[in-house]
Each structure stands twice: as structure tokens, then as C-alpha cells.
Amino acid sequence: MNQQSWTDRIPWTLVITLAAAMVPFVTSRYYVDLATYIAIFAIFATSLNLLLGTTGLVPFGHAAYFGIGSYVCGLLMGELKVPFLLAFVLGGVGGAIFAALFGFFCVRLTRVYFSMLTLACAQIVWAICFKWNEVTGGEQGYPRVPMPDMAFLDWLPVSGRGLITAKFYLVALVLAAVCIAAMRRITKSPFGRILNTIRDNAERAQFIGIDVRRYQLFAFIIAGGFAGLAGGLFGIYKRGVFPDYAYWTKGAEVLIMSILGGINHFWGPTVGSAVLILLNGVVVSYTEYWPFVLGSILLFLLFAFPGGLLGGIEALYRRLRGQANA
Amino acid sequence: MLEVKNLVKSFSGFVATNDVSLTAEKGKVTAVIGPNGAGKSTLFNLITGHLAPTSGRVVLEGRDITGVAPHKICRMGMARSFQRTNIFPKLTVYENLQAAFIAYGGQSLNMFGVATRQFRDKTERMLDSLALDDLAYNIAGELSHGAQKQVELGIALAGDPSILLLDEPTAGMSAQETHESIALLDRIAKERGLTLLFTEHDMEVVFSISDKIAVLHQGRIIATGNPDEVRQNDEVRRVYLGGGKH
Numbered sequence: 001m002n003q004q005s006w007t008d009r010i011p012w013t014l015v016i017t018l019a020a021a022m023v024p025f026v027t028s029r030y031y032v033d034l035a036t037y038i039a040i041f042a043i044f045a046t047s048l049n050l051l052l053g054t055t056g057l058v059p060f061g062h063a064a065y066f067g068i069g070s071y072v073c074g075l076l077m078g079e080l081k082v083p084f085l086l087a088f089v090l091g092g093v094g095g096a097i098f099a100a101l102f103g104f105f106c107v108r109l110t111r112v113y114f115s116m117l118t119l120a121c122a123q124i125v126w127a128i129c130f131k132w133n134e135v136t137g138g139e140q141g142y143p144r145v146p147m148p149d150m151a152f153l154d155w156l157p158v159s160g161r162g163l164i165t166a167k168f169y170l171v172a173l174v175l176a177a178v179c180i181a182a183m184r185r186i187t188k189s190p191f192g193r194i195l196n197t198i199r200d201n202a203e204r205a206q207f208i209g210i211d212v213r214r215y216q217l218f219a220f221i222i223a224g225g226f227a228g229l230a231g232g233l234f235g236i237y238k239r240g241v242f243p244d245y246a247y248w249t250k251g252a253e254v255l256i257m258s259i260l261g262g263i264n265h266f267w268g269p270t271v272g273s274a275v276l277i278l279l280n281g282v283v284v285s286y287t288e289y290w291p292f293v294l295g296s297i298l299l300f301l302l303f304a305f306p307g308g309l310l311g312g313i314e315a316l317y318r319r320l321r322g323q324a325n326a
Numbered sequence: 327m328l329e330v331k332n333l334v335k336s337f338s339g340f341v342a343t344n345d346v347s348l349t350a351e352k353g354k355v356t357a358v359i360g361p362n363g364a365g366k367s368t369l370f371n372l373i374t375g376h377l378a379p380t381s382g383r384v385v386l387e388g389r390d391i392t393g394v395a396p397h398k399i400c401r402m403g404m405a406r407s408f409q410r411t412n413i414f415p416k417l418t419v420y421e422n423l424q425a426a427f428i429a430y431g432g433q434s435l436n437m438f439g440v441a442t443r444q445f446r447d448k449t450e451r452m453l454d455s456l457a458l459d460d461l462a463y464n465i466a467g468e469l470s471h472g473a474q475k476q477v478e479l480g481i482a483l484a485g486d487p488s489i490l491l492l493d494e495p496t497a498g499m500s501a502q503e504t505h506e507s508i509a510l511l512d513r514i515a516k517e518r519g520l521t522l523l524f525t526e527h528d529m530e531v532v533f534s535i536s537d538k539i540a541v542l543h544q545g546r547i548i549a550t551g552n553p554d555e556v557r558q559n560d561e562v563r564r565v566y567l568g569g570g571k572h
Contacts, residue, residue, distance in 0.1 A: 190433040193441040197425045200414035207374070207412075208429040208481060209400045215434070264416075 012267065013184065017177040024158055024166035032162070034281045036169045038274045039176040040233045045254040045261075045269030046183050047226035052255070053263035054187055055219045056199030057107075060115045060248060061122025062227055062255075064102070065095035067129060067246025069228025071136060074145040074235035084148035088175070088232045095228020096221050098125070103220035107213045110202075122248050129243040141242030145235050172233050179229055180270065186222065187266055195219055260301060262308025271309055327352045328373070328404075328489055328523065333382035335372055342368040343379070344545035350489065350523040350538075355515065357532045358525045360542035361566055366525040367409065369542065370493050373523075374406050375399045387488065401430075405487035409494045411474045413481065415467025419458055422466050422477050424449045426484035448484075456480050456510070472503035476510070483514065490515070492524035496531060504528060508535060533557070541566060 023035045044066055051057040073091030076082040082090070102121035109117050129136045136142060153167040186192055194215055197205040202212050235241040244250065253276075254269070261272025276294075283293045305312025328350040335343040342365045350356040358366055371377040373384055375396040383392045391399050400406075414422050427445035428434060453459050456476050461469060466477050475495065482490060495511060496504040508531055515522050526532050532539060532553075539556045541549045543566065549559045556562055 186437050188441055190428045190436040190439050190441045190444050192437075193421065193425050193428055193444075194434045196417060196421075197414045197429070200416050201412060204408075204412045204414065204481070205429075206396045207400050207406055208426045208485065209397050210429055210434060211395075211397050218435075 013177055013181045016270075017173060020173055021170060024156070024162075024169055029162040029165050030281075032165050032169050034277055036165070036172050036237055038277045039169070039172045040230050040237060041254065041257065041273040041277060042270040043176050043179045043233070044227055044230035045257040045273045046180055046266075047223045047230065048251070048254045049258045049263055049266075049269045050183060050187070050195075050219055050223040050226070052258055053265075053268065054192060054199065055195040055216060056202075057216060057219070058111075058115045058255075059106075059118040059220075059223075059251065060255075061102075061118035061120070061125075061251055062223070063246050063248055063251035064118075064122035064125040065099050065224035065227035066231035066234070066250060067125055067241075067243070068098050069095040069231030070235035070241045070245045071129065071142070071231075072228070073232030074142055074241040075135070077146055077148075077236070078142065078144045084236075088229065091232030091235075092225045092229035095231065096225030099221045099224020099227075100217070103217045103224070107216040107220060119248055122246060122251060126243055126246040126248070129246050136241075136243070139243065141240055143240035145238075145240050147236060147239065168237065172237070175229070175233065179226055183222075183226060184266055191215075191218075256298065258308075260298065260308055262305075262310035262312075264307060265310040265314075268308050268310045275309065327387060328521065329383075329385040330369075330373065331383045331385065333369070333372055333384065334380045335368055335377060336380050341545050343372060346382075346542070346545070346547050348540050348547065348550070350521050352488075352521050353519050354537040355522045355524070355535050356538045356540065357536040358523065358540050358542055359529070359532055359566070360525075364542040365545040366542055367493060368545075370406070370491055370525065374404065374491060400485065403485070403488040404491065405482035405485055405489070406491040407475070407478050407482050407493065407495060409497060411471065411478055413466045413474055413477045415465070417466055418463050419466050419469070419473075419477050420449060420453070420462045423452050423480045423484060426481040427452075430485040452480050452484065455514070470503075472499050472507060475499070475507060479511070479514075483518075486518075487520070489521040489523065492522065494525055494527060496526065496528055504531065511535075 020035065024032045048059065048062045051059050069091035072094035073087045076087040076090060077084060106114055106117045106121065130139055132138065147164060147168065150167040150171055153170060156163060156166055158166040194210055198210065198212055198215060205212055231245060234245065257272035257276050258269040260276060261270065262268030279297065280290060284290050287293065301309065307315065330346060330348040333343055333346045334341070346369060358369065360366055368377065372379050375391065375394050378393045383390055385391065386402055386404060389402065391402065414425060417425065424445055427448050428441065431445055433439065433444055453462050456479065458476055458480065461473055466474065469477070496507055499507060512535055514520070536553055539551065539553055540547050541556060541562050548565065549556055549562045
């Protein structure tokens with residue numbers, strides 16, 4: 001008697017990936033570029049939601065691990081000629097190691113104090129990236145991150161300069177799909193359920209034998225690792241790594257994406273990143289007052305759908321079904 | 327068996343628990359009663375490791391557990407329910423109990439399994455024994471107060487504890503709910519041979535199911551004994567039972 005709704009039986013990761021893989025063949029290079037951005041931020045935002053929606057922690061400094069991943073991956077590829085996939089994985093490892101280091105202290109505090117401490121840690125990372133000229137390139141960043149070769153995709157029927165964009169997009173898309181599938185697996189695992197109990201009621205979780213801080217730290221490390229992976233891809237996408245990748249506003253962007261899409265749904269952050277990035281792409285081409293438009297849209301959406309876009313759709317679906325049954 | 331020996335807890339000068347000694351015997355029902363502010367909740371928090379005592383000891387089945395972290399005490403076979411209902415409100419009833427089995431069953435770190443497939447038999451048996459079958463897929467936080475208390479009891483029982491501490495198990499319940507939940511508690515305690523230690527405001531409940539009653543007043547125990555002895559005790563009548571209403 002396992003109650004499952006029909007939507008759970010659809011292999012969403014596969015469906016979305018296949019649909020998204022069509023983008024280079026049906027649209028222009030501009031949209032392929034936006035789609036790459038979305039794929040990368042879908043990883044980043046979903047990693048944040050492992051803390052926000054799954055564990056009930058609100059991190060203000062998630063950009064730190066994104067930034068660390070981008071520097072580790074970018075510098076390894078540019079300076080030490082490390083192959084792409086290895087550098088990508090090491091970017092994630094870098095994010096996870098720093099998340100373990102900072103997280104150890106952050107999970108000792110709760111609620112807003114936790115949030116502020118994660119912010120402080122992110123500012124430390126940003127300051128180091130900004131000042132450590134010899135390694136990070138300081139304020140100017142490190143603009144020599146090479147594009148991986150990806151010759152195995154040369155058969156793609158895309159011409160000219162669009163080819164490299166399309167190749168990197170497909171690689172980023174597959175990696176995003178793997179990362180997101182892994183995070184989905186973790187969210188639905190027994191470990192994920194324990195994180196849910198901590199989110200719902202940390203005190204009660206203690207009394208079923210859960211060492212709450214330890215599990216929060218594990219969640220923090222995993223989230224930091226995936227943020228690092230996203231950062232690595234972003235550095236390549238932008239052909240360079242810069243201190244503002246680790247600046248706290250980058251973390252605020254994914255926080256907004258998650259809330260916009262709906263933090264109580266696994267796919268909320270992915271939907272949120274797609275909507276926000278597409279909106280940005282469209283609105284910026286019409287007006288320079290993008291932040292004003294963004295603010296208005298967010299205000300409207302948050303009032304109309306307090307549970308985010310997916311929360312709103314779910315409520316609508318339930319109401320329609322309720323009417324059909326009545 | 328749970329022994330509390332000369333337990334003292336003071337909060338910056340205020341003595342909330344004053345030299346309390348108490349034994350909850352195996353398989354027996356022990357009640358701690360007393361007026362508001364007598365220190366019942368503090369005593370429970372000291373026993374479950376939520377607060378560290380200023381002095382004194384707490385011994386569970388011969389092991390000294392004074393100052394041990396709550397999540398560790400809980401693994402030694404002590405379960406607790408709370409005065410405020412304490413469940414996982416956004417999860418369904420099924421998921422609540424399943425989560426407790428996952429935690430007690432040592433699967434908390436399993437990141438590759440599927441949570442919904444864990445401990446289904448045990449979860450369903452627990453739902454059945456608590457008569458929660460019909461509510462299994464409801465969001466726990468949206469249930470009636472009485473049903474939430476039952477979910478909480480289920481979470482506590484999932485660890486197959488040897489002793490169960492209940493802080494006002496019938497607080498906020500209707501007369502009907504109180505009656506049902508006490509009957510349920512009594513049955514489950516007998517079935518499992520549980521040691522029960524509980525606080526309660528409802529004197530009818532206390533005197534009907536307790537084997538032993540300890541009366542707490544201003545942080546001190548002023549009387550201990552079986553229900554008849556406590557009922558006859560002059561000091562208890564004076565400070566608490568209101569001059570022989572019972």
C-alpha cells in the first residue's frame with residue numbers, strides 16, 4: 001500500500017534532459033547560451049535546496065562553494081592542463097572540503113545566526129579570491145580558462161561558431177542531469193528523510209536518536225560539493241573565473257530561484273532557474289531597468305503562489321481534481 | 327528501571343529541582359504530579375539529557391546517563407513524548423513513523439536506498455496497533471490534536487524502548503480523547519512490558535492507571551507511594567489536592 005501519485009512515476013530527469021537536448025537544433029546560438037546558463041544554475045540552485053527545502057537551513061553564503069569550485073576547476077585546467085572531467089570533479093571536491101571546514105562551525109548555530117555565519121564564511125572566501133593576486137588573479141580574476149576539446153561531438157549538425165557553444169551545452173546538460181539525478185536520489189533516500197525530520201522538528205529528531213548537527217553538516221558538505229561542481233562548469237562557460245562568483249549576491253540569486261520555483265519540490269529550483277534566466281534574457285533586451293521588472297515579477301509571484309511556481313501549480317491541480325471529484 | 331538520585335538543578339540562583347530522588351520500576355506506571363511550576367518539566371528535561379543537572383545522578387538500567395546527550399540516551403532505550411505535540415508536521419503519518427524506524431534501524435546514513443521502501447512492514451504494524459490506518463497518508467500537522475498525540479506515541483515506540491516518558495499525554499484533549507488515549511497507552515504498556523513515567527494534570531487519569539505516584543512541590547518531592555497512600559497524605563492534600571476533593 002504505497003501511495004504514489006502518477007507524477008512520481010515519470011522519469012523526470014530523463015524527460016527534461018531529452019527535451020533540453022533539442023535546444024541547439026531548434027533555436028539560435030543565443031538561446032543555447034541561455035540554456036547552458038540554466039543547466040549550470042539548475043545544479044547550483046538544487047544544491048542550495050538540499051539545505052533550504054530538504055534540511056530547513058537558510059544559507060546566505062552558498063556562493064562560497066560555487067566560487068571555490070570555479071577557481072579549483074579553472075586553475076587546474078588553465079595552469080596545470082588537467083583534463084576537463086578530472087578538474088570538474090576536483091572542483092566539486094574543493095567545494096565539499098571547504099563546506100566541511102566552514103560547515104563545522106556554521107551548524108553550531110541555528111536559524112538566522114546560522115545564516116549570518118554562512119554569509120561571513122562566504123565573505124572570507126570572496127576576500128581571499130579578491131586579494132590573493134599570485135594565485136587567483138585578484139580583482140581581475142583568471143581569464144584563461146580553456147574550453148575543453150569535446151572532439152567526440154564534432155558530428156553535430158551545427159555550423160560555425162555555434163558548434164563550440166552547442167558542444168559545451170550538451171556536455172554541461174549531461175553533467176547537470178547526472179548531478180541532479182544524484183541529488184534527487186539523495187533527497188529520496190532514508191538519509192533524505194532524516195534531513196526532512198530535522199527540517200520539520202529538530203528537537204524531535206534528536207529524540208529518535210539523530211545527532212542533528214552531524215546530519216546538518218553532512219547536508220552542508222554535499223550541498224557545497226554540488227555547488228562546487230556547478231562553479232567549475234560556470235568558469236568554463238564564462239571562459240574565466242572572477243571573485244564575484246564567490247560574492248554573496250551569487251548565493252542570493254539561487255536563493256531567489258529556489259523560492260521562485262518552490263522549495264518544497266525537488267524540481268522547484270530547476271524551474272526557478274529556468275524562469276529567472278529566461279526572463280532576464282528577454283527583459284534585458286527590451287529595457288535596462290531589469291532589476292525593477294524582476295522585483296515586480298517576484299513580488300507578484302510570491303503573493304500569487306506562496307509555495308513558488310510548482311507549489312502554485314500543485315494547489316491548482318488539487319483544486320481542479322477536487323472539483324472533478326465533487 | 328530508572329533511578330534518579332539527589333538531582334539538583336538551579337537556574338542562576340533559582341532552584342527548580344531540589345534534591346529529587348525517584349525510582350521508576352520496571353514494567354510499572356509511575357506518575358509525577360504537582361501544581362504548575364513545581365518543576366515537572368525540568369525534571370523530565372534532566373532525565374532525558376536536555377538539561378544538565380547541577381548535581382545528582384540519573385541511572386538507566388544500571389548505567390549512569392547523567393549529562394549524556396539526548397540522542398544517545400534515546401538509543402539506550404528511553405523514549406519521550408512532549409507536552410507540546412512533537413511530530414514532523416509536514417510529513418504524512420506514514421512518513422513520520424517510517425522516519426522513526428529509519429533512525430532507530432540504523433539507516434539514517436543510507437543515501438542510496440529509497441526511503442519509501444524502508445521498514446514498511448513495521449510501519450504498517452505500528453499504524454495498525456495505534457489505529458492510525460485511515461490517516462496514514464494525511465499530513466501529520468493537519469490532524470486533530472488527539473491523532474497527533476497518537477502519531478507522537480508511535481514515533482516514540484518505534485525505537486522499541488524499555489522506558490517511556492510522557493509529559494502530560496492528555497493535555498488539551500477532550501474527555502473522549504483522554505479516555506481513548508489512556509486506554510491505548512495502558513494496553514501498549516502492558517503488551518510491551520514498558521516502564522512508564524509520566525506527568526499529568528488530570529487526577530482521574532493519574533489515580534486510575536498509576537502504580538506509584540510522586541508529588542512534586544516547589545522543586546521537592548513531598549510524598550511518594552501508591553495511589554491510596556498519596557491520597558491520604560496530609561501535606562499533599564494541603565498543597566495540591568485541595569483539601570480532599572479526591
